[in-house]
Amino acid sequence: MGVGLPPIYAIVISLAIYFGIRIFVGRRKKMIEESVGEGICVKCGSKIENKKCPICDRKKLGNV
């Protein structure tokens, strides 16, 4: 075992980290897009389902 890593290992590791982060961020972005889906309610910030806010729409239904 030598002292420190050969430069090629540093390059390989930094590339692995770079692509690892890119894949991780890409997946996370996709997950957020999927979870957000139709969007977020501007009033309460909850997830829109079936083009309706489950909280604000519930209030509306309560009024009716």
Ligand SMILES: [Zn+2]
């Ligand atoms: Zn809402």
